[in-house]
Amino acid sequence: xxxxxxxxxxxxxxxxxxxxxxxxxxxxxxxxxxxxxxxxxxxxxxxxxxxxxxxxxxxxxxxxxxxxxxxxxxxxxxxxxxxxxxxxxxxxxxxxxxxxxxxxxxxxxxxxxxxxxxxxxxxxxxxxxxxxxxxxxxxxxxxxxxxxxxxxxxxxxxxxxxxxxxxxxxxxxxxxxxx
Amino acid sequence: xxxxxxxxxxxxxxxxxxxxxxxxxxxxxxxxxxxxxxxxxxxxxxxxxxxxxxxxxxxxxxxxxxxxxxxxxxxxxxxxxxxxxxxxxxxxxxxxxxxxxxxxxxxxxxxxxxxxxxxxxxxxxxxxxxxxxxxxxxxxxxxxxxxxxxxxxxxxxxxxxxxxxxxxxxxxxxxxxxxxxxxxxxxxxxxxxxxxxxxxxxxxxxxxxxxxxxxxxxxxxxxxxxxxxxxxxxxxxxxxxxxxxxxxxxxxxxxxxxxxxxxxxxxxxxxxxxxxxxxxxxxxxxxxxxxxxxxxxxxxxxxxxxxxxxxxxxxxxxxxxxxxxxxxxxxxxxxxxxxxxxxxxxxxxxxxxxxxxxxxxx
Numbered sequence: 392x393x394x395x396x397x398x399x400x401x402x403x404x405x406x407x408x409x410x411x412x413x414x415x416x417x418x419x420x421x422x423x424x425x426x427x428x429x430x431x432x433x434x435x436x437x438x439x440x441x442x443x444x445x446x447x448x449x450x451x452x453x454x455x456x457x458x459x460x461x462x463x464x465x466x467x468x469x470x471x472x473x474x475x476x477x478x479x480x481x482x483x484x485x486x487x488x489x490x491x492x493x494x495x496x497x498x499x500x501x502x503x504x505x506x507x508x509x510x511x512x513x514x515x516x517x518x519x520x521x522x523x524x525x526x527x528x529x530x531x532x533x534x535x536x537x538x539x540x541x542x543x544x545x546x547x548x549x550x551x552x553x554x555x556x557x558x559x560x561x562x563x564x565x566x567x568x569x570x
Numbered sequence: 571x572x573x574x575x576x577x578x579x580x581x582x583x584x585x586x587x588x589x590x591x592x593x594x595x596x597x598x599x600x601x602x603x604x605x606x607x608x609x610x611x612x613x614x615x616x617x618x619x620x621x622x623x624x625x626x627x628x629x630x631x632x633x634x635x636x637x638x639x640x641x642x643x644x645x646x647x648x649x650x651x652x653x654x655x656x657x658x659x660x661x662x663x664x665x666x667x668x669x670x671x672x673x674x675x676x677x678x679x680x681x682x683x684x685x686x687x688x689x690x691x692x693x694x695x696x697x698x699x700x701x702x703x704x705x706x707x708x709x710x711x712x713x714x715x716x717x718x719x720x721x722x723x724x725x726x727x728x729x730x731x732x733x734x735x736x737x738x739x740x741x742x743x744x745x746x747x748x749x750x751x752x753x754x755x756x757x758x759x760x761x762x763x764x765x766x767x768x769x770x771x772x773x774x775x776x777x778x779x780x781x782x783x784x785x786x787x788x789x790x791x792x793x794x795x796x797x798x799x800x801x802x803x804x805x806x807x808x809x810x811x812x813x814x815x816x817x818x819x820x821x822x823x824x825x826x827x828x829x830x831x832x833x834x835x836x837x838x839x840x841x842x843x844x845x846x847x848x849x850x851x852x853x854x855x856x857x858x859x860x861x862x863x864x865x866x867x868x869x870x871x872x873x874x875x876x877x878x879x880x881x882x883x884x885x886x887x888x889x890x891x892x893x894x895x896x897x898x899x900x901x902x903x904x905x906x907x908x909x910x911x912x913x914x915x916x917x918x919x920x921x922x923x924x925x926x927x928x929x930x931x932x
Contacts (some may be wrong), residue, residue: 403586404586404589404590404593405589405590405593405594406593408593408594408596408597409593409596409597412597412600448800455760463597463601466601466602467600467601470602472602473599473600473602476596476599477600477602480596480597480600496725500585500586500589501585501586501589501591502588502589502593503640504592504614504618504639504640504643504644506678508676508679509794515582517633517636517710544675545674545675545676546673546675547673547674
């Protein structure tokens with residue numbers, strides 16, 4: 392499976408702003424793709440699928456939509472004081488890419504805010520949300536369990552997802568927790 | 571029905587715009603542009619606050635609580651503790667009235683976290699003020715102090731007092747551009763502080779941008795007409811200078827100054843002197859003899875009654891300017907356009923100095 396980062400422009404708000412964080416976190420200078428080991432499940436009743444997702448980016452194409460992209464990438468490569476936040480933003484990009492594969496019609500339609508248990512509302516609905524987390528290193532199962540527990544606090548959602556990514560040797564787990 | 575429809579449209583627009591604000595916040599913050607990030611968070615908070623109001627108006631109480639908790643989180647990101655506290659109080663009220671279902675454990679947990687976040691933020695603000703006051707000499711700008719302050723931006727982005735402190739330090743060190751940048755942020759995050767708005771306006775005037783000073787002043791008066799003496803004087807000063815495209819507007823300047831000239835109570839003697847001196851200048855230039863005479867007479871009264879010897883000296887100096895102008899026949903409009911007082915710049919400078927609090931004490 393492949394996902395071109397230019398597709399972030401398909402979503403109704405400025406998710407493409409996170410592209411520099413994703414490129415700096417997942418790719419070295421001069422590299423234009425990154426392979427991510429993926430474990431996904433469409434809903435609580437479905438089987439888990441193991442797969443590989445390749446994120447790719449064409450800077451020349453991105454530049455046409457995002458004039459400051461080179462400057463932002465350069466700035467992020469020079470800074471190491473906000474790695475945790477950069478990794479979180481990269482995890483959002485990975486989650487969007489994964490969702491495009493397992494439920495292609497899904498759109499990220501609203502950014503939530505800290506404290507509301509999930510990070511994004513989906514498909515213009517108040518009852519469909521996704522919680523996203525990213526870490527540079529660590530265990531995927533532990534992070535996933537923590538985020539699932541957080542999501543469980545809101546039982547009124549008809550569809551809810553958790554997507555977590557470990558970046559150092561990139562791997563992602565994304566599951567629909569609804570039945 | 572139309573009304574509800576329109577509210578829904580408003581809601582969705584706010585939803586989208588506030589999402590963009592939050593994404594902008596994240597993408598600026600990760601680049602270390604903390605003040606810029608905070609300004610986006612503040613904007614997001616304001617929009618989410620309006621969303622909460624719309625949800626409440628349409629009877630969706632749990633959604634209102636969710637929107638307002640989101641707004642409070644945004645305000646916390648922008649170090650706007652006062653606004654976060656106001657919102658959280660409303661959410662506590664909704665819960666106390668039983669308007670948020672018990673099964674929304676996420677909202678109850680989020681409220682607890684926001685309360686905790688607010689306490690932590692207030693503690694950080696207090697700690698900063700204590701630390702800054704104890705360890706650094708306010709009156710002696712130095713690079714170490716400036717660095718100390720800039721490092722605090724990560725924890726307290728959007729804290730108007732911090733941005734103002736950076737402005738003062740940078741100004742003292744001759745770093746004009748950095749000083750101006752942080753004064754702008756201090757005004758952005760604390761728009762109700764008349765002294766800081768007046769200082770920023772004066773900076774615009776002194777850097778040859780009276781049009782920006784006029785916009786700043788007029789905007790301030792639209793939202794806060796009371797206790798605006800300092801801004802009125804700055805604005806009159808800017809209007810009196812004229813801009814590249816338009817001549818001095820002495821008539822509007824006189825209108826702007828009227829509350830400071832007419833109402834003695836609530837205005838410091840220095841402000842009244844500044845307002846009277848500017849008003850006398852403009853009345854003179856417009857050929858309003860009677861008004862000019864009245865302003866000069868008021869200045870004379872003040873010279874006799876003010877206690878500060880220094881201020882009496884300033885008034886005496888201003889009075890001499892007006893006497894000279896009158897004897898030289900400068901007052902009164904020439905045909906077609908107003909004649910300008912030869913020493914008007916001296917009056918403007920005096921008014922500027924009298925108007926704002928000393929930078930290192932403000």
